Amino acid sequence: MAVRKVISLWSDKPAVGRKTLARSLAQYWREQGQEILLVQAGQSPYHQDPAGWVPRFRSLSPVLLRNFLAGPQGSYGCLNLAAFPDAVLMKELMTLIVQAYAWTIVLGPDELSREALPLLGVSDLLLWVSNMSQETEFRFQTYLDQLTRYHYPHAYIHPVINRYIHTGSPIPEIIAGKRVLAVIAENQGTGFRFQESLEQLAKKLNSDPNLGKPTRTENESNEDSSDKVIEQIRRQVQPELLKALAEKPQLEAAKTQETVEACLAKDATLPASLEVRGEILARVLNDVMGLGPLEPLVKDPSISEIMVNGPDCIYVEKKGKLSPVENKFSSETQLRTVIDRIVAPIGRRVDESSPLCDARLAGGSRVNIVLPPLALNGATITIRKFSARALSFDDLVRFGSLSPAMADYLRKAVQSHMNIVVSGGTGSGKTTLLNALSSAIPDDERIVTIEDAAELRLQKPHVVRLESRPPNAEGQGAIPIRRLVINALRMRPDRIVVGECRGGEALDMLQAMNTGHDGSMTTVHANSPRDALGRLETLVLMAGMDLPMRVVREQIRSAVHLIVQQARLADGSRKVTSITEVTGMEGDVLTVQELFRLRAGEFESTGIVSKGVRR
Numbered sequence: 001m002a003v004r005k006v007i008s009l010w011s012d013k014p015a016v017g018r019k020t021l022a023r024s025l026a027q028y029w030r031e032q033g034q035e036i037l038l039v040q041a042g043q044s045p046y047h048q049d050p051a052g053w054v055p056r057f058r059s060l061s062p063v064l065l066r067n068f069l070a071g072p073q074g075s076y077g078c079l080n081l082a083a084f085p086d087a088v089l090m091k092e093l094m095t096l097i098v099q100a101y102a103w104t105i106v107l108g109p110d111e112l113s114r115e116a117l118p119l120l121g122v123s124d125l126l127l128w129v130s131n132m133s134q135e136t137e138f139r140f141q142t143y144l145d146q147l148t149r150y151h152y153p154h155a156y157i158h159p160v161i162n163r164y165i166h167t168g169s170p171i172p173e174i175i176a177g178k179r180v181l182a183v184i185a186e187n188q189g190t191g192f193r194f195q196e197s198l199e200q201l202a203k204k205l206n207s208d209p210n211l212g213k214p215t216r217t218e219n220e221s222n223e224d225s226s227d228k229v230i231e232q233i234r235r236q237v238q239p240e241l242l243k244a245l246a247e248k249p250q251l252e253a254a255k256t257q258e259t260v261e262a263c264l265a266k267d268a269t270l271p272a273s274l275e276v277r278g279e280i281l282a283r284v285l286n287d288v289m290g291l292g293p294l295e296p297l298v299k300d301p302s303i304s305e306i307m308v309n310g311p312d313c314i315y316v317e318k319k320g321k322l323s324p325v326e327n328k329f330s331s332e333t334q335l336r337t338v339i340d341r342i343v344a345p346i347g348r349r350v351d352e353s354s355p356l357c358d359a360r361l362a363g364g365s366r367v368n369i370v371l372p373p374l375a376l377n378g379a380t381i382t383i384r385k386f387s388a389r390a391l392s393f394d395d396l397v398r399f400g401s402l403s404p405a406m407a408d409y410l411r412k413a414v415q416s417h418m419n420i421v422v423s424g425g426t427g428s429g430k431t432t433l434l435n436a437l438s439s440a441i442p443d444d445e446r447i448v449t450i451e452d453a454a455e456l457r458l459q460k461p462h463v464v465r466l467e468s469r470p471p472n473a474e475g476q477g478a479i480p481i482r483r484l485v486i487n488a489l490r491m492r493p494d495r496i497v498v499g500e501c502r503g504g505e506a507l508d509m510l511q512a513m514n515t516g517h518d519g520s521m522t523t524v525h526a527n528s529p530r531d532a533l534g535r536l537e538t539l540v541l542m543a544g545m546d547l548p549m550r551v552v553r554e555q556i557r558s559a560v561h562l563i564v565q566q567a568r569l570a571d572g573s574r575k576v577t578s579i580t581e582v583t584g585m586e587g588d589v590l591t592v593q594e595l596f597r598l599r600a601g602e603f604e605s606t607g608i609v610s611k612g613v614r615r
Helices: 018-031 050-058 062-068 087-098 114-121 136-149 194-207 218-223 227-247 253-266 274-288 292-299 332-346 393-399 404-415 430-438 481-488 505-514 529-541 549-559
Strands: 006-011 036-041 077-081 103-107 125-130 157-162 182-184 303-309 314-318 321-324 356-360 366-370 380-384 420-424 447-451 463-467 495-498 521-525 562-568 574-586 589-599 602-605
Touching (some): 006 018, 018 036, 087 103, 125 136, 253 274, 274 292, 292 303, 292 380, 332 380, 393 430, 404 430, 447 481, 463 481, 481 495, 495 505, 529 562, 529 589, 549 574, 549 589
Parallel strands (some): 006 103, 006 125, 036 103, 157 182, 420 521, 447 463
Antiparallel strands (some): 303 380, 356 366, 366 380, 574 589
């Protein structure tokens, strides 16, 4: 184990002898034959800009670097900076320095500020210099609390009392005992001199090179992706959280973070780097409070879909393209814990007896869960994310999803109370388009939305949101979408919006459209407008009514005015490929006319005038 390289001296206020102690300690070690460098920052015009020094140091060998920074004959080296650099530059600067010097002593600023935090990340030991007074204990506790919030380990912090000590002067309890590294003092009555106490401090640092030193290097922690570190911290945090939960069952996020930070501050085996410790804190909080390795993926706005294929295989979709990510669960148990955390807030359940579940996250993202034995590779989670805000027609035009003429027509169609069916494949953008269509609904109309898992975000003042309910553990209490559609007719809606028709609710939806609820909307899975009509026929028959096909088609003819076809293309883009109007029936066949279409990558109008839009 190599000896300690970097020591920084801080104080809670000026004029406590911090600079004198640093220079005396440097001179003492230099007289012992060790190579020492003293680094300090100030406002002197002779101090140099660190951004200019680092490039110069890169080309120097350790010997040339010591010669470049050498002080007077027999003295230690000095590096005077105009200001401490940022974290990246500070790390490179100290990396170059420690190759040339056995000990580097850095004079930290008088106050602990975020700008000075990079210095903490490169310090192997932090000496807190103070003179004993009535406020010493309070100031030191405040100092520890600040460093705890910055994820700095308390084991790296050692107070040094620097003042004249008279007989009977007590050392404050909080910094007494093993925590006080040394007392730099002079007592004329006992002959205890400054030089003697300085030697004692230097011997302590020399004889105990592991003082405050992590037992695990930062590189080792990175090699195992901090998984072992995370698991260790989780074991330490668990009893603390259970204790806090016993006092207050509903533990706030701030209190949970405070508990985790306190555990981090007690652990001297973690890397000193603030970036690494901050990453560890975030991962522990994600495991304790969030969705574990999925949390950063859920927060990433560039990711539109997350697919978990077992604990060690996660894919994401970015700009329509799938790619694997390094995030993974430590075990199937952790994956099941995250699943329980997803379904519990919305009253859903998922287990071996009921291994399928549709759910949603707090932000509105749609979640589908499949458990073994149905999922052979382990529990499977599919998260469909949505934009932080509902996209408007202007946004869709800007993204190239449809043309300005198509957007203008769809606005007028909504305002003209045309019943609209949005069709398309999985992930083609049907829900996004449905949200955009709803933005054209007048604010004075009452809207009732019905979904399996609530994901629509209608930006309107008068919206009633209904969500279906699966059966409970006894197989009772299920409320399907069809029952909600029937109930919605008694709620005095101006418009009914069904998130997706998958079964017999299609018949009730068509009847609602035919009985005074013009302007209603829904989505279906289909590959073309003509397929969408055939799909609706099939769904109506699933209602269990023995209706003649002609009657079914008559219902569709009078109920559906417009079919908007959405598709996801090979390049990952989502576009409206067709806007088709249902015009009537010829014999037993529904007739349609295409108003807009996507051909050869370009949007075009067919020139046919719509019958349903009021101009």
